[in-house]
Amino acid sequence: MAWNDTAREEYKRTGSGYSSDMTDRECAIIEPVLPPAKRGGRPQTTDLRKVMNAILYIASSGCQWRMLSRDFPPVSTVRVYFYAWRNMGLWSTINQLLVMSVREIEGREASPSTGVIDSQSVKTTESGGICGYDAGKKVKGRKRHIITDTLGLMLYVMVHTADIQDRDGAVDVLKAIRFRFP
Numbered sequence: 001m002a003w004n005d006t007a008r009e010e011y012k013r014t015g016s017g018y019s020s021d022m023t024d025r026e027c028a029i030i031e032p033v034l035p036p037a038k039r040g041g042r043p044q045t046t047d048l049r050k051v052m053n054a055i056l057y058i059a060s061s062g063c064q065w066r067m068l069s070r071d072f073p074p075v076s077t078v079r080v081y082f083y084a085w086r087n088m089g090l091w092s093t094i095n096q097l098l099v100m101s102v103r104e105i106e107g108r109e110a111s112p113s114t115g116v117i118d119s120q121s122v123k124t125t126e127s128g129g130i131c132g133y134d135a136g137k138k139v140k141g142r143k144r145h146i147i148t149d150t151l152g153l154m155l156y157v158m159v160h161t162a163d164i165q166d167r168d169g170a171v172d173v174l175k176a177i178r179f180r181f182p
Helices: 007-011 024-033 047-060 075-087 090-105 168-176
Strands: 118-124 133-134 139-148 154-161
Touching: 007 118, 024 047, 024 090, 047 075, 075 090, 090 154, 118 168, 154 168
Parallel strands: none
Antiparallel strands: 118 139, 133 139, 139 154
């Protein structure tokens, strides 16, 4: 993409408080998959775009939940939406939509035909969760198996105990992604 006046205008973030905030175009892509307000009870007053911006701020800045700026909805509200969306699989749907959109913008088929698999062993804290020992890397913790397309876009990530061999983790990742990108 050439960086010209048209591109500058398209990607300008006026009125955006943080660099992690979604643009109108990005919001238009994911807005249709955001769940509607529940029927009955008190009407929903929370702006889901602000919730999404808060989640993106936490993800990009690495800050703790309790350090979330007061420019966003309350931390408890953002956390409830984040976990509810995680439990319903919405993050996978959003990732798939964004990957397909970017691929089409780049002039590619929406569904990738080739992927690159890699893994990374990482140490974990004592806070619990799955844990194993990767003897090859001498790391006690977890292992991430990630598959990306040829543009470098993340298609899927799976977290295992660190003692899972790469050949076994790759099979699990391929099984999980098989029907997402046929």
